[in-house]
Amino acid sequence: MIPELGHFALALAVVLAGSQAVLPLWGAERRDPALMASAPPLAIGQFLALALAFGALVWSSVVSDFSVLNVAENSQSLKPLLYKITGAWGDHEGSILLWCLILAICGAAVGIFGGALPAALRARVIGVLGATSAGFVLFSLTVSNPFVRLWPAPMEGRGMNPLLEDPGLAFHPPILYAGYVGFAIPFAFALAALIEGRVDAAWGRWVRPWALAAWAFLTGGIALGSWWSYYVLGWGGYWFWDPVENASLLPWLAGTALLHSAIVVEKREALKIWTVLLAIGTFSLSLCGTFLVRSGILNSVHAFANDPARGVFILVLLALVIGTALGLFAWRAPRLMPTGVFAPLSREGALVVNNILLCAIAAVVFTGTTYPLFAQLLAGAQISVGAPFFNATVLPLAIPLFAAMVVGPMLSWKRAQLAPALLRLWWVALAALLVGLISAWGWAALPALGFAGAAWLVLGAFAPIVERARLFRLPLGASWVRLSGVPLAAWGGVIAHAGLGLTTAGLSGMALAEHRIVAVHPGETVAVGGYDWTLLGLRDAPGPNYTARLAEIRVARDGRTVAILTPGRRSYPLQRTTTTETAIRTNLARDLYAVLGEEHDGTAVLRLHVNPLAPWIWLGALVMALGGGLSLADRRLRIGAPLRRGAAARAASA
Amino acid sequence: MSGARPARVLPRRLLLALPLVAAAAGGLGFYALLRRMEAGRYDPHGVDNPLVGHAIPTFAALPAQAPATTGFGAADLRAAGRPVLVNFFASWCVPCRIEHPQLMALARAGVPLWGIAYKDHEAAAEALLAEEGNPYHQLARDESGRVSIDWGIYGVPETFLIDRAGIVRGHWAGPLSADLVASEVRPMLGKYA
Numbered sequence: 001m002i003p004e005l006g007h008f009a010l011a012l013a014v015v016l017a018g019s020q021a022v023l024p025l026w027g028a029e030r031r032d033p034a035l036m037a038s039a040p041p042l043a044i045g046q047f048l049a050l051a052l053a054f055g056a057l058v059w060s061s062v063v064s065d066f067s068v069l070n071v072a073e074n075s076q077s078l079k080p081l082l083y084k085i086t087g088a089w090g091d092h093e094g095s096i097l098l099w100c101l102i103l104a105i106c107g108a109a110v111g112i113f114g115g116a117l118p119a120a121l122r123a124r125v126i127g128v129l130g131a132t133s134a135g136f137v138l139f140s141l142t143v144s145n146p147f148v149r150l151w152p153a154p155m156e157g158r159g160m161n162p163l164l165e166d167p168g169l170a171f172h173p174p175i176l177y178a179g180y181v182g183f184a185i186p187f188a189f190a191l192a193a194l195i196e197g198r199v200d201a202a203w204g205r206w207v208r209p210w211a212l213a214a215w216a217f218l219t220g221g222i223a224l225g226s227w228w229s230y231y232v233l234g235w236g237g238y239w240f241w242d243p244v245e246n247a248s249l250l251p252w253l254a255g256t257a258l259l260h261s262a263i264v265v266e267k268r269e270a271l272k273i274w275t276v277l278l279a280i281g282t283f284s285l286s287l288c289g290t291f292l293v294r295s296g297i298l299n300s301v302h303a304f305a306n307d308p309a310r311g312v313f314i315l316v317l318l319a320l321v322i323g324t325a326l327g328l329f330a331w332r333a334p335r336l337m338p339t340g341v342f343a344p345l346s347r348e349g350a351l352v353v354n355n356i357l358l359c360a361i362a363a364v365v366f367t368g369t370t371y372p373l374f375a376q377l378l379a380g381a382q383i384s385v386g387a388p389f390f391n392a393t394v395l396p397l398a399i400p401l402f403a404a405m406v407v408g409p410m411l412s413w414k415r416a417q418l419a420p421a422l423l424r425l426w427w428v429a430l431a432a433l434l435v436g437l438i439s440a441w442g443w444a445a446l447p448a449l450g451f452a453g454a455a456w457l458v459l460g461a462f463a464p465i466v467e468r469a470r471l472f473r474l475p476l477g478a479s480w481v482r483l484s485g486v487p488l489a490a491w492g493g494v495i496a497h498a499g500l501g502l503t504t505a506g507l508s509g510m511a512l513a514e515h516r517i518v519a520v521h522p523g524e525t526v527a528v529g530g531y532d533w534t535l536l537g538l539r540d541a542p543g544p545n546y547t548a549r550l551a552e553i554r555v556a557r558d559g560r561t562v563a564i565l566t567p568g569r570r571s572y573p574l575q576r577t578t579t580t581e582t583a584i585r586t587n588l589a590r591d592l593y594a595v596l597g598e599e600h601d602g603t604a605v606l607r608l609h610v611n612p613l614a615p616w617i618w619l620g621a622l623v624m625a626l627g628g629g630l631s632l633a634d635r636r637l638r639i640g641a642p643l644r645r646g647a648a649a650r651a652a653s654a
Numbered sequence: 655m656s657g658a659r660p661a662r663v664l665p666r667r668l669l670l671a672l673p674l675v676a677a678a679a680g681g682l683g684f685y686a687l688l689r690r691m692e693a694g695r696y697d698p699h700g701v702d703n704p705l706v707g708h709a710i711p712t713f714a715a716l717p718a719q720a721p722a723t724t725g726f727g728a729a730d731l732r733a734a735g736r737p738v739l740v741n742f743f744a745s746w747c748v749p750c751r752i753e754h755p756q757l758m759a760l761a762r763a764g765v766p767l768w769g770i771a772y773k774d775h776e777a778a779a780e781a782l783l784a785e786e787g788n789p790y791h792q793l794a795r796d797e798s799g800r801v802s803i804d805w806g807i808y809g810v811p812e813t814f815l816i817d818r819a820g821i822v823r824g825h826w827a828g829p830l831s832a833d834l835v836a837s838e839v840r841p842m843l844g845k846y847a
Binding site: 273277280281284292311312315318319322323326327329330333334370373374376377384517519597598600605607 | 670674680681685687691746755808
C-alpha cells in the first residue's frame, strides 16, 4: 500500500511540476499577480509530493518489502538499518528520485526565501525550475520508476553492492546531488534574466548566495567521494581522473568561475553575458555529470547499469533543457549590455584572469574525458586518456591560477597598480620561497613547488585581512578593532582560499608517498617509509552479512609500537563479491595505510603505504566548503533586503 | 541595440550562438555513440588490441630476465613451432600476483608460456619468481617498456596467444582467472594446437 502511495505522489509531483512551469511563466508574461503568486505554493506542493514519494521508498526499504522490485534488487533483510535507509538512494532509480527531490527543494527554497525578489523574477525563476523538474520527475515516473512491483515477491533480496555499504558513501550522494542540483537555481536565474532581458547588480547579489551554497555542497561531495575511493577502494590513491570523477570536477570548476564572475556583476555590473553563460554552463555540466555518466557511455570504475534505452531518454531531456537555455542565450544575450568599465589591471581584471584559467582547466579536463569518445566516433580508435595527460595539462594552468588567487584580492576595483600590491605581498613570497627551498633540500622539485604554492596560498589568503587591519603598523588594539569590522563574507573568501592551500599541501605530500607490495609469513617484518611493519597474525572474523579475514600488523618506529593495523578482506556470500577493508591510522601529518591481499602457502600479500599529509587533501576541501558557508551566513542577511547600490552607482557615473 | 553599430552586431550574435552549436554537436555525437552501443558495436569497457589477427610486431631479442640466461625476440617467437602464450608481468603489479597461480597451473599442464617483465628491476622480478614459482619457459625483460608499446600494452598483466605462424590470435587484458582459462584460453589453445 505504501509503495502505491509513493507511486501516486510521484505522479502528483509531475502534475504539480508541470503547473509550476506553465502558470508562473505565463503569469509573469501577462503581468498577472494572481498567476505569479501561484509559484511558491506550487513549488512547495511539488516538494511535499516528492518528499512523500521518497519517504515511501525509504519505508519500503526499511521494512524490506521485497515485492518492490527496486528493494528486492538492492537490499536484503540482514542489512544494517543505516544501509537500508541509505540504500534507498544507492541504485539508479532511487538516486534519480533523490535528485528530483533535491530539485524540488531548490524550487521550494526560492519560494520560501525569495520573498524580497521582484514578483515577476521570482515567478520566472520558479517556473524555469518547475519546467526542469517536470522533465526529470517524468523520467523517474516512466522510465526509471522505483515503485515497480515484483510478483511473486522473493523471500530474500539480492543485496546491495557491498562496496556501497560504507558510511562515507551513504551520505556522499545527497551532498553531491545538493551541489549538482543547487546550480539549478543560478541556472533558473540566468534564464529568467534572459527572458526579462536585464541583468544588473541586484541580480548578481541574488544569484551569488545560491551559487555559493551549491558550490559548498559540491566541494564537500567531491571531497567525500575522493575520501571514499581512498579508503574503500584500497588502491592508495585519492583521485584517478576517472570520467565519473571528472564529471563532478567540471561543474565545480565552472561553478567556482561563476562565483567569482558574479562578484563582478554585483560590484561593477560587468561580465554580465559571461556570468549568464557560466550559470547555464555550470548546470549543464552538472546534468551531464549526473546523467551521461549513467548511460554507460564513458568507461569508468564506478559501475552503473548500462542501459542505452534510458540513455536516449536522458539525452533528449538534456537536449531540451540545455538546448532551450543556450537557444535563449543566443537569442537574448545580445541585449545585455555591459555598463561597468574597468582597466585590465584591476580586481575585475584579476577575476577575469581567474575565470579564464578555471575555464581553461575545465576545457582541458573536458577534452581529456570526452576525447576517447570522439576518437571512437570519428576515427573508430580505442583510446584511453589517463592521469599523465591530466597531470601534465592541469598543473601549468594551476600555477598562474594560484598566483592570481593571492594577487587579485590585493588589487583595487576599477583600476589598480601591480607594483604596490606585489610589494605588500613580500612576506608571503618570502615565506613561500623558504618553504620551497627547504622542501627542495629534502625532496624532489615538484613536491617542493607544491609546498611553496601551498604556503603562498595559505598565507596569501590572509594578506588582504592583514592589510585591512594594518596589522603590525597600528597598535594591536586598533588592529583588532579594524579586524572585527571585516565582514563575514570577506572571511569566507579568505578561508576558502586558504582551504585550497591546505589541499595543495596534501596533494604535494601524497607525491612523497611510499609504498611496497610484499608477501610475508606471520612474524615477518618489512620496512616501508621509515617504519617497521610486522605481520603478527591472520584470523577469521564473522560479520552480519559477510565473513571477514583480518590481518594484524604492528607498525613500529625505532622499536616503539606506533599503531596496530587490522586490514581485512570481506566476502559477501549473497553477492559473491569480496571487498578489501583498508586499515588507516592517521596523525594528520601522515597516514599509515595497509591493505590485505591474497593469501597462499602461508604467506599474505600486503600493500603498505606511508602517505604524508594525506588527510589535508580532504581537510582543505572541508575548509573550502566552510569558507563558503561562512560567506553565506553573512549574505543571508542581505538576501532579504537587496540594496540597489550598483544601480545607484551606475546612475551617478552615467 | 539601436543600430548604431550594425557591422559589429552580426559577429556578436554569431559568437553568442556558438555555445548552442557546440552543445548540439556534442549531443549528436553522444546520440551516435548511444546508437552504436545499442547495436553492440561499441563497448566502452573493452580493451581492444589492434594486433589480434595480425602478425606479432618485429623486435630484436630482449635481454634475459633471471633465472633465464637468454632472452628472446620476435624471430624466436615465430620459430617456436607451436602456439605460445606471451605474458607481460611485473613484480610491482598486484593483479599479476593474483594471476600467478593460473600461470603455474598452465605451466604444469605443459602450455608454453613466455614471459616479458615489463618496466621492472631484474632482481625484483627474479625475487618474485623465486618466491612464487617460475611458470615461464622463456623469460625476457623490457625495462624501458619500448617493445611493450609496440605490442599495445595497456597495463600489466596482459596475455597474448600467438599461433605457430606468428599471428596474434588471442588477447586478455587483466589477470587470467580460472574461469577465463577454462572458457577462453584452453579452447583457443586447442583450436590452434
